[in-house]
Amino acid sequence: MTNPRVKQLFEAAPAILPSLLQCDFGNLEREVRRLEDDGCQGLHLDVMDGVFVPNISYGMPIVDAIRKLTDLPLDVHLMIQDPGKYAQAFSDAGADLLTFHVEAVDEIAPVIDNVRSLNMGTGLVLNPGTAIDAVTPFLDQIDVVLVMSVDAGFGGQAFNPVAIDKLKALRAIKPDLILEIDGGVNLETIGSCREAGADLFVVGSAIFRSSDYAAALDRLRAEVQRHDPHSS
Ligand SMILES: O=C(CO)[C@H](O)[C@H](O)COP(=O)(O)O
Numbered sequence: 001m002t003n004p005r006v007k008q009l010f011e012a013a014p015a016i017l018p019s020l021l022q023c024d025f026g027n028l029e030r031e032v033r034r035l036e037d038d039g040c041q042g043l044h045l046d047v048m049d050g051v052f053v054p055n056i057s058y059g060m061p062i063v064d065a066i067r068k069l070t071d072l073p074l075d076v077h078l079m080i081q082d083p084g085k086y087a088q089a090f091s092d093a094g095a096d097l098l099t100f101h102v103e104a105v106d107e108i109a110p111v112i113d114n115v116r117s118l119n120m121g122t123g124l125v126l127n128p129g130t131a132i133d134a135v136t137p138f139l140d141q142i143d144v145v146l147v148m149s150v151d152a153g154f155g156g157q158a159f160n161p162v163a164i165d166k167l168k169a170l171r172a173i174k175p176d177l178i179l180e181i182d183g184g185v186n187l188e189t190i191g192s193c194r195e196a197g198a199d200l201f202v203v204g205s206a207i208f209r210s211s212d213y214a215a216a217l218d219r220l221r222a223e224v225q226r227h228d229p230h231s232s
């Protein structure tokens with residue numbers, strides 16, 4: 001991995017990545033500063049097109065605005081049809097790690113090659129109903145598998161435990177693969193994700209519905225530490 005911000009993010013793992021979907025967009029700079037001050041090691045940006053998922057969030061201009069606000073690694077989760085068509089634009093906007101859904105493309109390999117050629121970290125995303133067989137042929141070509149624990153499209157949904165078995169299976173297949181989990185991750189669910197092998201934890205509601213982000217992040221980090229499979 002040659003992208004220095006992605007390298008920095010992976011070295012920080014296990015790490016919590018706030019999903020900005022539910023942040024206060026009217027005060028974006030204040031939100032980003034708060035998360036930086038609270039010791040976050042990266043930000044998760046959810047791009048939804050109203051086609052691949054039944055919801056629209058934001059696109060390149062917001063990624064670009066956040067890039068100008070911070071040097072933190074930007075993990076851009078594309079929930080869009082035909083992601084390869086937009087890889088260059090998201091690279092230009094400042095994405096460091098670009099993840100796209102296997103369900104959104106007919107041919108996965110050319111999109112991986114496209115993202116890699118732009119020197120971004122590359123990740124494949126699996127919705128809860130998609131088996132890991134969809135990503136296993138590509139594990140040597142990618143940097144991350146993002147396992148969804150909700151159907152992509154909305155924040156604030158309940159955690160689907162099918163993700164736990166997928167994390168364990170992927171960890172068993174490739175012990176050094178970076179595994180990311182997204183959807184319904186909170187104080188009750190984050191520990192089992194860590195035990196199952198997750199390295200990067202996307203958290204939206206459990207941070208942004210709290211009045212004290214720092215305290216919410218500290219509690220989540222303590223729970224990750226408590227469930228670290230490497231500590232006795
Ligand atoms: O990709 C996503 C939704 O499709 C978001 O990253 C995710 O939902 C985060 O929010 P929450 O922690 O509230 O589930």
Ligand SMILES: [Co+2]
Nearest residue numbers: 046077182202
């Ligand atoms: Co996401």
